Amino acid sequence: MKIGDKLPNIKLEATGEQSINLAKIKGQKVVVYFYPKDSTPGCTTEGQNFRDLFSEFESHNCIIFGVSRDSIKSHERFKEKQAFPFDLLSDPDEALCKAFDVIKLKKMYGKEYLGVERSTFLFDEKGKLAHEWRKVRVKGHVDEVLEAVSQL
Template structure:
């Protein structure tokens, strides 16, 4: 399925502080919705640190960053505290949002099938339409890729 040009599925999830967020809450601004497999794992930590360290650059383009994983609010609180995260990370322990975005996939772990979360992101415009789907995310490079796309989009609008 091609996500680009599609209305982003709405949701209501709690962040690391227990505050509820829905995609509809962010109408009128861009959202970078990024999905990651698990709190405090090496790739997920690098990716979160990249978003933390470059959040000002993303915000300069009018982008609100929201992370999502199937971890609990409690797990997110520990992860956010440990990594000094400065953006909401949303808990989806029931997998509702992961399923809506088709990111829960069967993978092989230790030779056995298991459900895993794909590391993917969606850049959503002010009207809630997906403008860019990042299906192959490299944690170390992802924020730079997003910023390049935002700069290109800004230049085409000028």
């Protein structure tokens, strides 16, 4: 995935008993943020930050999707508990994760494993990638994304 690329034609199960194909979204800016795991501290904070600024994103004709490898059941609990006004996409087979190249070798407690690298992608109204953030640090990130949305 590089600047100018189109949203991939991949359909995923989403919260709210729906399936979403990002490639079918037209006429709106789209933020797709990848996070490692539901209900973990960093992922919760990031989701809350998107939640708290959701109306600002909406005012710029922008929708938000959070993506992780967690199940829909896990996503539904996470979304409800945190009152997220946006949908979460379940990618257990890593199809979307691989399309965006966010599966990376990580280390925890000296052990290596493949995991989701926290990353955010902003697409314009024509479905083309306009901005990307990789190796995201949560603090201040959502403000940065909102600023980029407002500039599009």
